[in-house]
Amino acid sequence: MRDVNLEQAARTLREGGLVAFPTETVYGLGARADDAQALDRVFVAKGRPRTHPLIVHLESGAELEAWVREIPPAARRLADVLWPGPLTLVLWRRAGVLDAVTGGRDTVAVRVPRHPLALALLRATGVAIAAPSANKFGHVSPTSAAHVRAEGFDDSVALLDGGECEVRLESTIVDVTSGVPTLLRPGGIDVETIEEVLGAKLADGRGGEARAPGMLAAHYAPRARVVAVRDLDEARARIAESSGKIAFVGSAPVSGATFVSAGEGAARARTLYATLRALDADAHDEVIIELPEERGIGLAVADRIRRAAAKP
Ligand code: TXA
Ligand code: MG
Numbered sequence: 001m002r003d004v005n006l007e008q009a010a011r012t013l014r015e016g017g018l019v020a021f022p023t024e025t026v027y028g029l030g031a032r033a034d035d036a037q038a039l040d041r042v043f044v045a046k047g048r049p050r051t052h053p054l055i056v057h058l059e060s061g062a063e064l065e066a067w068v069r070e071i072p073p074a075a076r077r078l079a080d081v082l083w084p085g086p087l088t089l090v091l092w093r094r095a096g097v098l099d100a101v102t103g104g105r106d107t108v109a110v111r112v113p114r115h116p117l118a119l120a121l122l123r124a125t126g127v128a129i130a131a132p133s134a135n136k137f138g139h140v141s142p143t144s145a146a147h148v149r150a151e152g153f154d155d156s157v158a159l160l161d162g163g164e165c166e167v168r169l170e171s172t173i174v175d176v177t178s179g180v181p182t183l184l185r186p187g188g189i190d191v192e193t194i195e196e197v198l199g200a201k202l203a204d205g206r207g208g209e210a211r212a213p214g215m216l217a218a219h220y221a222p223r224a225r226v227v228a229v230r231d232l233d234e235a236r237a238r239i240a241e242s243s244g245k246i247a248f249v250g251s252a253p254v255s256g257a258t259f260v261s262a263g264e265g266a267a268r269a270r271t272l273y274a275t276l277r278a279l280d281a282d283a284h285d286e287v288i289i290e291l292p293e294e295r296g297i298g299l300a301v302a303d304r305i306r307r308a309a310a311k312p
Contacts, residue, residue, distance in 0.1 A: 086188025
């Protein structure tokens, strides 16, 4: 990886290169969204299957028309109120949006990030940036420039260092192609906030693999084995039957494991990925994590813990 400044990053993108850049959620591995060759490099660099579609990052909601063929009222309302921010909308793609972006589907995922450096990069580049998270396929998303460096991308990939991200968990993805807005991935904006803006409940589209390509059950995983538990009793029972170097990420210490305080609410979301990486760096064999209550940001935190735990 090579470090670049904003101007170099924008030039690299315009010329079809790859730039890892900060957003308020996690770092993205960006390529210009209108260049099939540049997009191809993203899949190669990540080792990501080409059927997994990418999120198109826009400088503002005003650019939406160029990417989608229809903006239903619910989509308009969410974009007006929650952009820029950690919300991705899935809409019908406009003709001409590349298959490399959409994985060949008739829909496209778009969002306007709120990180100042991401917005400055979009402005300086002058084209939309397609970007998955800047990690190797299946791994934990990077929430700092140091995490991106640790992924081991080669020197063809440029890095725009913006320090640590704010939310440190990916965006919430909502499908607004039908009359019923549907949650595909919980994330940085909680469901309650989205429902309040809509004045209606979100349908639950999770688990529908056909609707959310690339949302594999096993994902966002560290090297260590991850085990999700409901409470301290379950953690103790697990530790009793485990071997090796064990960590427990939860509400209180339990004997037999390195303790890491999980924290609460947004703070818990902010520490999850960095904790998993730190425990990997410290050569833990198993990480036992207490699930949070599944409301607010806790829904997204629990989702990521379960996916990390689903790694075979
Ligand atoms: O916060 C985020 O969303 C970060 C930052 C960089 O913006 N990006 C991110 O990208 O998490 P990625 O590639 O790791 O996850 C994008 C997910 C895919 O797994 C896929 O499920 C969903 O977005 N997606 C993209 N296009 C879609 C589409 N047309 N229909 C349904 N889901 C789509
Ligand atoms: Mg990802």
